[in-house]
Amino acid sequence: MSEQTVIQIKALNKTYPRGFVHRYEALKNVDLSVNKAEIFGFLxxxxxGKTTLIKSILGLLKHDSGSIKLFDKDIDNTDVKNNIGYLPETPNFYSYLTAFEIMKLYARLYNMKDSFLTPHPPLSGGQHSESLSDNGGFKGSVDAVIKEKLELVGLKDAIHTRLRAFSKGMLQRLGMAQALINDPALLILDEPMSGLDPIGRAEFKEIMRSLRKQGKTIFFSSHIIPDAEELCDRVAVIRKGQIIKTGSVTELVDTGIVNVDITAKGKITDQLKQGLKDILYSPATSNNQYIFHIKDMGRTNAVLSELMKNGFTIIKVEPVRQTLETLISNMIKEN
Ligand SMILES: Nc1ncnc2c1ncn2[C@@H]1O[C@H](COP(=O)(O)OP(=O)(O)OP(=O)(O)O)[C@@H](O)[C@H]1O
Ligand SMILES: [Mg+2]
Incomplete structure (x- = not known):
């Protein structure tokens, strides 16, 4: 396991009981590794099986076989637990408490005290001890930290509001604030953007980017692919408990170049139509300009020379990429 690897999962299997005799295979032979300071999307x-894997990583579910290491250690290691922030899929808080009071409760669970320099001891002995001690700890009072986190997630005006009066999006924001309370090195977020309006989603993405800049690692699940495309360094795609693809977003999107569009200026003649046969074209916005749509990339050069032979001026040649969303939807359908 490299020094940069924060989550390492090998050959993980998990089944749930189905009826009296059967078991449902929720995770099948899952291999996954997440590196330090990357935003990793689990799609x-x-x-x-997204929540099942997340709960297995956190030790909330027992897996049947395989291994999970966090910072090269087991999840039941207390130092590891102290360095994780977790936003559950459906955060459930005591509704009679205020945002401030619930955060105080979480701070107490992490044993945070005023003027603490390190709320949690850095992982000792492991390769990560140095990096973790760098970002562990805070100065000042616990109350100040709570206010800072609540303000960060946009709950400044609701600090002393009881949670029964919180909207779905506000509860989600509170869930994020509690995940950040202990200044964790690793954040595990199950559908962090669910229930948020477009402004909230943009704010959450900004928070995640700034955490990455501070060297934090973020692993989040989502089925909203455009969010992941915008945010993630790498993604893994899971379908029926099996990882069907892992890779960097750019790598994945590059494999999705399927068509080429050529914009060119000239006159469409019968001779050109003859030469291009089955190539589709449509008028561009400017006069005498057309866009030629090439479905088979291998024919690009032949089409270009045919156009030039017919007096066309080439204005641009551009690859038409599939969005990550189309790519992943196709992958899921194909599998
Ligand atoms: N406690 C459980 N007992 C039995 N089956 C379960 C249990 N939890 C999950 N499953 C099954 O395991 C599979 C994976 O569920 P999981 O909650 O991990 O999916 P998910 O990817 O998080 O889905 P979603 O996007 O809806 O949150 C589903 O078929 C689900 O029915
Ligand atoms: Mg889920």
Missing amino acids: GPNGA
């Missing part, structure tokens, strides 16, 4: 449709 898949409903019921694919």
Whole structure:
């Protein structure tokens, strides 16, 4: 396991009971590694196994076989636990408490005290001890830290509001604030953007980017692919408990170049139509300009020379990429 690897999962299997005799295979032979300071998106449709894997990583579910290491240690290591922030899929808080009071409760669970320099001891002995001690700890009072986190997630005006009066999006924001309370080196977020309006989603993305800049690692699940495309360094796609693709977003999107569009200026003649045969074209916005749509990339040069032979001026040649969303939807369908 490299020094840069924060989560390492090998050959993980997890089954749930189904009826009296059967077991449902929720995770099948999952291999996954997440590196330090990366935003890793765990994508898949409903019921694919995202929450099951997240709960297994956190030790909330027991897996049947395989191994999970966090910072090269087991999840039941207290130092590891102290360095994780977790936003559950459906955060459930005591509704009679205020945002401030619930944060105080979480701070107490992490044993945070005023003027603490390190709320949690850095992982000792491991390769990560140095990096973790760098970002562990805070100065000042616990109350100040709570206010700072609540303000960060946009709950400044609701600090002393009881949670029964919180909207879904506000509860989600509170969930994020509690995940950040202990200044964790690793954040595990199950559908962090669910229930948020577009402004909230943009704010959350900004928070995640700034955490990455501070060297934090973020692992989040989502089925909203455009969010992941914008944010993630790498993604894994899961379908029916199996990882069907892992890679960097750019790598994945590059494999999705399927068509080429050529914009060119000239006159469409019968001779050109003859030469291009089955190539589709459509008028561009400017006069006498057309866009030629090439479905088979291998024909690009032949089409270009045919156009030039017919007196066309080439204005641009551009690859048409599939969005990550189309790519992943196709992958899921194909599998
Ligand atoms: N406690 C459980 N007992 C039995 N089956 C379960 C249990 N939890 C999950 N499952 C099944 O395991 C599969 C994966 O569920 P999981 O909650 O991990 O999916 P998910 O990818 O998080 O879906 P979603 O996007 O809807 O949150 C589903 O088929 C689900 O029915
Ligand atoms: Mg889920």
